[in-house]
Amino acid sequence: MKFGVSVLLTIIASFAAGLYLPFWSVALVSFCVAAFIYQKPVMAWLTGFVSIFICWGLLAFWIDSLNDSILSTRMASPGLFPLGGSSSLLLLITAVVGAIIGGMAALSGSLLRRYLDERKASDY
Numbered sequence: 001m002k003f004g005v006s007v008l009l010t011i012i013a014s015f016a017a018g019l020y021l022p023f024w025s026v027a028l029v030s031f032c033v034a035a036f037i038y039q040k041p042v043m044a045w046l047t048g049f050v051s052i053f054i055c056w057g058l059l060a061f062w063i064d065s066l067n068d069s070i071l072s073t074r075m076a077s078p079g080l081f082p083l084g085g086s087s088s089l090l091l092l093i094t095a096v097v098g099a100i101i102g103g104m105a106a107l108s109g110s111l112l113r114r115y116l117d118e119r120k121a122s123d124y
Contacts (some may be wrong), residue, residue, distance in 0.1 A: 002037055003039070003047055005037065006034070006037050006044075006051070007050055007054075008051075009037070010029060010030055010033045010047065010051035010055075010102070010106075011055045013029045013032075013033065014026045014029045014030070014051065014055045014102075015055055017029050018059075024101075026056070026098060026101065026105075027102065027104075027105035028105070030047075030048040030051070030101075030102040030103075030105040031106065031108055031109040032109065033047075033048075033109070034047065034048060034105070034106035034107070034109030034110045034113070035109035035112055035113045036113075038110065038113050038117075040110070041107055041110045041111055041114070044106045044107055045104070045107040045110070046103070047106055048099075048102035048103040048105055048106025049099045049102060049106075050099070051102060052098045052099045052101065052102025052103070053095050053098065053102070055098070056095045056098035057091065057092075057094070060091045060095060061091055064087060064091060069087040072087035072091065073085055073087045076090045
């Protein structure tokens, strides 16, 4: 239950933050969601990874389909990225890079929450 809610909340908040903030705002969103909705660190990492993978993958696909893959095919050419002109591979790499960032930010948020909870418990 927490996993699904966290994924959905992270996707929606990341999309909204991306409209007004820089691209790295997905890390802030993943961090905050993982800090407020506590999960075990592995599940928090998976939540951040999956949600940003879906968000950035769908956004990259949508933007790519609007221009008939012209830009991504040119970027995937041997001159810039040696991907053999494969725009789909470039979209996959984009989603994976964002997913790693989201996963690590969510892991950091979860570990901060765990640290603060343990510190509060030891104060009593």
